[in-house]
Amino acid sequence: MRIAVLGTGQVGRRLASKLVEVGHTVTMGSRTADNADATAWAAETGAAHGTFAQAATTAELIVNATSGTVSVAALTAAGADNLADKIIVDVSNALDFSQGFPPKLVVPAAGSVAEEIQQAFPAARVVKTLNTTNNQVMVDPTRIPGQHSIFLSGDDADAKKQVARLLNSFGWTDAQLIDLGALNTARSTEPVVLLWVSLFQAMGTEDVTIGVFSA
């Protein structure tokens, strides 16, 4: 599949590399065509890079790995026409470190970043996932033993199914995937990043995540 990964940070690079590894044709998108991180990543992997719009235009699926505080701006730069009918896998987190540590969660008026994106691009099919754990676990869930969980939120059932298959290709088992339902359930998973930060601080490892238990 032709996939655009928007964002050149650790999360974007990690996901883009994994997508290359499992056989996809990946273009990393950034604000400028000559972004140093994207250029280095492309040189290393042999994959492509370009502007947000260049990455999105030929892509069949878009991964939003930009900061949640600028995601709508990045996707606007990618071009609404380049997003129409496409799945946007939103893995973003929106954190405000302006008042120091611990960060505060930025909650858009829409209720969540995922819903803000969906409202801005109604023709896209937004699926929120992966934002609850660290980037290494995202692409290799076996780093942490046990049946920990990853959440899916989205209004398009077929899009969620396709994203679930993508997660399977990263190593996530069906038993680990928790489909929470509509996209507005992203309101309940976006704050989990705060818990992850607390757990990271308290336990001294980035390889920490949560799982669902039920009777």
Add this chain to the structure above:
Amino acid sequence: MRIAVLGTGQVGRRLASKLVEVGHTVTMGSRTADNADATAWAAETGAAHGTFAQAATTAELIVNATSGTVSVAALTAAGADNLADKIIVDVSNALDFSQGFPPKLVVPAAGSVAEEIQQAFPAARVVKTLNTTNNQVMVDPTRIPGQHSIFLSGDDADAKKQVARLLNSFGWTDAQLIDLGALNTARSTEPVVLLWVSLFQAMGTEDVTIGVFSA
């Protein structure tokens, strides 16, 4: 121990009954001395009830089981002098259902309800815990199999230790208790109630909760 449970809702009644069961002298506190739920609960258990102030005055430990949106008001009614040097076990959640379902989290300027309480009553020793799961699991963690977790946040290490022993008496094992550190980590566990609501909706059972996994 003499314990005041402030709040007459499901959570307050469940916790108060469990505290009676494990041998404590419990007074349930409410806004008015003749609260019907408190009166019925006291008749059923043989324990006491009264106003917030009546409950707090002789208590050695206070459980705040009021809604997080009115907790400071309830504790103000209990009387700052009646809270000084005492442990306040804050199990509250602050949810806004005014715009329908799913609810939004109310985040006080202090960062969390727990911190708001601590700022309002600096002589008290606030420990946030138990708010991440349903009231039946709070007092009987074995309802859900497996090593799911409960979180502790607080600035007073001795207070956290005492609360941990209280949780042990409810059936929580030390391995299930996750001490996240300072009280400001309550910012990361108060939003977990939103995830609980999503999980409850998606999985169709109240007996659902989360656990921590690490490498």
